[in-house]
Amino acid sequence: MSAATNGQLLEVADLRVHFFTGAGVVKAVDGVSYGLMPGQTLGLVGESGSGKTISSLALLRLIPRPGKIMSGRIMFQQEDLGAKPEKDMIAVRGKQIAMIFQNPAYSLNPIYSIGAQLGEILVWHEKVSQAAARERVTELLRLVGIADPVNRLRQFPHELSGGMKQRVCIARALLCNPALVLAGEPTTNQDVTIQAQILDLLRDLQQKKGLALILITHDLGVVAEMADEVVVMYAGKVVERTSAAEIFSNPKMPYTRALLNSIPTLNQKKRLEAIPGIVPNLLELPKGCRFQERCKFVIDECHAREPELRAIEGKAPHEIRCLRDI
Numbered sequence: 001m002s003a004a005t006n007g008q009l010l011e012v013a014d015l016r017v018h019f020f021t022g023a024g025v026v027k028a029v030d031g032v033s034y035g036l037m038p039g040q041t042l043g044l045v046g047e048s049g050s051g052k053t054i055s056s057l058a059l060l061r062l063i064p065r066p067g068k069i070m071s072g073r074i075m076f077q078q079e080d081l082g083a084k085p086e087k088d089m090i091a092v093r094g095k096q097i098a099m100i101f102q103n104p105a106y107s108l109n110p111i112y113s114i115g116a117q118l119g120e121i122l123v124w125h126e127k128v129s130q131a132a133a134r135e136r137v138t139e140l141l142r143l144v145g146i147a148d149p150v151n152r153l154r155q156f157p158h159e160l161s162g163g164m165k166q167r168v169c170i171a172r173a174l175l176c177n178p179a180l181v182l183a184g185e186p187t188t189n190q191d192v193t194i195q196a197q198i199l200d201l202l203r204d205l206q207q208k209k210g211l212a213l214i215l216i217t218h219d220l221g222v223v224a225e226m227a228d229e230v231v232v233m234y235a236g237k238v239v240e241r242t243s244a245a246e247i248f249s250n251p252k253m254p255y256t257r258a259l260l261n262s263i264p265t266l267n268q269k270k271r272l273e274a275i276p277g278i279v280p281n282l283l284e285l286p287k288g289c290r291f292q293e294r295c296k297f298v299i300d301e302c303h304a305r306e307p308e309l310r311a312i313e314g315k316a317p318h319e320i321r322c323l324r325d326i
Helices: 052-059 086-092 114-126 130-143 162-174 192-209 220-226 244-249 254-261 300-304
Strands: 010-021 024-036 041-045 067-076 097-100 180-184 212-217 229-234 237-243 309-312 318-321
Touching: 010 052, 024 052, 024 067, 024 229, 024 237, 041 052, 041 220, 052 067, 052 180, 052 212, 097 162, 114 130, 114 162, 130 162, 162 180, 162 192, 192 220, 212 220, 220 244, 229 244, 229 254, 237 244, 237 254, 237 309
Parallel strands: 041 212, 041 229, 097 180, 180 212
Antiparallel strands: 010 024, 010 067, 229 237, 237 318, 309 318
16 A cells, blocks of 8 residues: 555655654654545545644645654655755645645635635736636636626625635635645535535536545545545554545444544434544653554553554555554
């Protein structure tokens, strides 16, 4: 399951991101690897603090201070993004790799109209005229299902509903026809009807434009709906990696099982299982398995030795970070 460069749009290998704080070094991303094919959807799953968002920001080299990418390789379209000078990365961000940020209310600038802030992206990256940018933005707003897009260009973010803001953010991500879109919790803070519409929209746009998509989420329902492959993260490490079908039919890592057992179903007859405890403090990680204090399958060896990511048998290539065969 190690990412191979041949045919891959994206290869992330042994990525490590550390934050240097007054209390010590936080290893937020600790040896993460995965690959992505053109047009494929990858679900990056885990609780808050698992490292999924930081590992995604690292692809664009947008790690906030005091964080730093310590090592690892990020190959995108056969180019090493880690070796690119900053001036070349500016051309990658938004044009080749775009991001739909988690909270559209925060990622849209409140003092500029929708037309001005989306048009600016096209003028910068594509060197088009203001008139051509306006036409392209109007086309994209219509494509993502926003009614009366011409008038929406003049509106400001506070004049739009939450669902419409999210659609604007999706349109913004697609302006320059990127090969890869990173979507951070794309349905957070939306009601179930809007969530379904957003997922349908992303799926439709992906099919029309051949986008590769990384869904960064804690919502396994979204993963079940959208993903081809799944990477489950916990405390900075990948703990399970396989196809979406395999993760739901044959989950092996106890953490993945616990996440799945916490999802309500239509015919729910028993109390949902909560995962006890919280994600460990990355400054004070336990010796051995990082999930040991919350795991109901823990054995003595889990306290003494940290498990490696290892391949197991399954209907699809399947890797887990666990000392037991459960």
